[in-house]
Amino acid sequence: MLNGLRGAMTRFFTPIAKGLLRLGVSPDAVTITGTLVVVVTALWAFPTGHLLLGTLVIAVFVLTDSLDGVMARQAGTSGRWGAFLDSTLDRFGDGAIFAGLVLWFTAGGDDRLSAVLALACLVLGSIVPYARARAEGLGMTASGGIAERADRLALVLVATAAVGVGAPDVVLTVVLGLLTVASAVTIVQRMSKVHRQAMASVAE
Template sequence: MLSRFRGLMTRLWTPLADALLRAGVSPDAVTITGTLVVVVTALWAFPTGHLLLGGVLIAVFTLTDSIDGVMARRAGRSGPWGAFLDSTLDRFGDGAIFAGLVLWYTGGGDSRPDAVLALACLVLGSIVPYARARAEGLGMTASIGIAERADRLLAVLTATILVGAGLPGVVMTVVLALLAVASAVTVVQRMATVRRQARQAAP
């Protein structure tokens, strides 16, 4: 859903991307720095109960996630390495967010059901991009799905911020449950898409 706004985000971040390039900052440096901030914040703020602070900080850096791509295109450095680095480090950030929530709910948050749901989101969220990558490695496509990465992050960070601001914990429970179901559906959708393509390509 949020992929429709990529053009808007590109126009929004172009001035900042140009400024960073003029300052001698490389796209790779922006990618790595953003990932480090997200990982450290998620693994510190969430387990210690700072849901509002952690959610806001991660949301800010998540919104700026496309700056490195804009910088690479503006500098004429777009290529396989940048795409590989960005996608790989995204997995670290996503994993840290849900791992931080698992640690919170198995500790101070004291909610085993929410911990299980966050763990399910963590596992299924890693399978979703793997299914697409594996399909593309086999010469097929699997970009279909109701729960893309940006949508999952928007949902979990919004819920984290709202609960951290004082809303009942059931808000997080509902969001995590919906995300787990949506991620599972997306995996099934991608498997079905690849199976259909494989059958069509079979002699």
């Protein structure tokens, strides 16, 4: 859903990318810095109850996630390494966000249901990209689904920010529950897509 905004984000980030390249900043440096900020913020701000502050900082760096790619294309250095680095470090950022929420739910009380749902989102959210990567490694495709990464992050960050400004905790619990289901459905969709391709290749 939110992946459709990629073209607009590329146009927005192009002048910023050119400026950073002129300053000698590399795309890899932007990727690594963004990941470090997200991980440190999520693991500090969320467990300590600074939900709104943490969400705002993380949102800025999540929105600039495509900046490194724009810089690489502008510099003519885009390739497999950059794609690998970006995808790998994304897992650290995503994991830290949900891990931070798990710590918040367990430290702020005994909300086991919400903690379990956040943990489920963390685990299932790592399987979604793995399914795609494994399929591509086997020469097939497994993209798409009802809950891609951008959608999952947008929903959990909006819900976290809402709780940070005073909404009841149940808002975040409900969103985590929906994301758990949506992530599971996305995995099934990707597995089904790969299964059809595999059966078609056998039939040939």
